[in-house]
Amino acid sequence: MQLPSQFVRLTGSSNKVIKQLTLLRKDKAERARQGHVLVQGIKTIQELAQKGIPIATLGITLPASPADSTAEQGHSHPTACVQSIQALVGGHAADNHPVDLRGSSLELVQAIARGEIQAGQYLAVSRALTSKLLGTQSPTSEHEVWAKVRTMDHSHRFDPSSSRLVERMLVLDRITDPGNMGLMIRAGSALGWDGSWHTPGTVDEMNDKVIRASRALCLEWPVKAGGTWSQLDQFLQHRRMALVVADMLPASASVQKGGAASKKDRSMLEVDPYQLAWWNWPTGLPSTTLPNRIALVLSSEHHGVRAHQETEMEQQVKSRLLDNAIRVSIPMATGVESMNVATAATTMMWEINQLVHRKGAPQILRIAQ
Template identity: 30%
Template sequence: MFLMEGYHLVEEALKSDWKVHELIISEDIVQLPEWIKGENIYQLRSHVFEHICQTENPQGIAAVLETKWMKPVYGARNLLLLDRIQDPGNLGTIIRTADACGFDGIILGSGTVDVFNDKVIRSTQGSIFHIAIEQADLSEKMKELQKDGYSIWATALRNSQDYQQIKPTEKIALLLGNEGSGVQDTLLRSADEIARIPIYGKAESLNVSVAAGILMYHVKHIH
């Protein structure tokens, strides 16, 4: 189970088909929104509520949910593979962008930050409920995807080509890696294409969630 905080996320949770185990309300909240319903509603003293929340200024509403994994549909066109993303804000933002961009699913390799970490959940802004996410051994998953006709585009700064030059195929799986070290070598070697976002200025690299956004929208638009 995991905790999520704030009106927007709790409302998304109640609209979703995820199991909401209990709602937790701070005594400060005098009037509950009408969409608050269910049997397991607990009211807490405000200092207790603040204690269980991770944000500095909690909104006074939280929910405990059962974790859930939705397996991506593999007949789909666009998948995102993530290798050891460490920063919760980055993972959450990437999930939000993948949802916005209409990607069909996300596959998290081992070493990736826990998707049910509260900062990940907050950064998804509710997209955790909208897109299929699964955990897998990326090396094996890549072989399966390639058999299934996917072209896998890994990202790297060296020995790579401008992403705009890569010939689109019917099914594309993007692979992005760790904030510091990128995609690990063993996975790079198994990829079909190595893509680079060109750097025109003096920055050494892009933030991984920005890079993911640029590449996902590119893939969406060439399809």
């Protein structure tokens, strides 16, 4: 088939456009300046187009031509900088090298021809340049597609004046693994949570690995980036939200399969392994149902939720909030020390949804102080 005439073929990693697109992936400040990010995959691009998210650039992957090979090795070539694909007729380029347009690249070109997806710029690059742009560790597909799309600022959802209620949100405390963040955003979106508050030191929500892990749902997920604990304190008070911290079970708790009483140690608290365990429950809070509005704090398995690396004032605010917060734990089998934070977050969000909507009674552990 003949490619749409608006496509332009780029060759050579030194090309200005390639450099700009690569910088967009690598540099947080550049993403903020341009207000755009790179996404990949035909399904993701189709979903973004259907949602009306503006697409600045669409890119397809074509098999490398001799000109591509020369340019990517750093040698000059008269047509290596920018070559129009308008000359492609019947699946062949002007130099008689066949153009193997298949898979996602063919699907995207067909969608463009039908008017289903539109952009301000259309590019075609080699597989090597696609890998460079996307920064994937494993080789990209022979016919991978990608797009430069506009980011949206949803942080107004966390303004005191916002009319949109935030009923359940995540508080990500120094989560540094972008894959984990992406999975939590994807799970939160699927489970109907309202967004996340990111404390200083948390990875950028527009990091390329976050985008891939979330299937680009991070573009629509409301985030308060760099929100301090003092600001969080004010927000929780204004919205009347309960702060809940994901934590390990206390040492005095014992997971009992079948609920049988322990004859060896009567001082141990028995925990039903098939539901979340709640503790540090406020005295004045009814124990028959969960609060309707919850902010769930999650931190990395390595650092945990501790008050350090903040200013003295922030440490005091954080310590007060954490000391008074409700704690929630996932009972685990003997010999398992912890769960991946994204897995734990998904489990907790789903269980919290069940308790809130069904008005179920939480399993509360009464721990002697």
